[in-house]
Amino acid sequence: MKRILGGLVVAAVLLTAGVATACDWCYGHGGGPGAGSPAAMRAFHKETVGLREDLAARQIDLAEAYDKEPADPARIAALRKEIVDLEAKLQAAADKSGLRPWGPGRGHGMMTGGSGRCGCW
Numbered sequence: 001m002k003r004i005l006g007g008l009v010v011a012a013v014l015l016t017a018g019v020a021t022a023c024d025w026c027y028g029h030g031g032g033p034g035a036g037s038p039a040a041m042r043a044f045h046k047e048t049v050g051l052r053e054d055l056a057a058r059q060i061d062l063a064e065a066y067d068k069e070p071a072d073p074a075r076i077a078a079l080r081k082e083i084v085d086l087e088a089k090l091q092a093a094a095d096k097s098g099l100r101p102w103g104p105g106r107g108h109g110m111m112t113g114g115s116g117r118c119g120c121w
Helices: 002-022 038-047 049-067 073-097
Strands: none
Touching: 038 049, 038 073, 049 073
């Protein structure tokens, strides 16, 4: 019984991996920030680690500001402005590094009826 169950688990894992690999092109992978050479992406990530950490911290602060009762609209607006400014700095750094801007990758993504699938299943 254990042998049959083990075989079924292995078969399920292999089937799932095969379907995921075969249907990788269906989803909106690729593109996005840093779409360029691996060396350029590595350099961009090394140069912008501080900006990205600041952005993540501001996003957490914003979530906490929304959760407070009562919410402080001035604080929320200030945090949103900081986030937009940090995103602009990241985009400027990407442009300086020669990386393509944000955009769709290969595949159909969510444009296929909202499911992200394109007939693979």
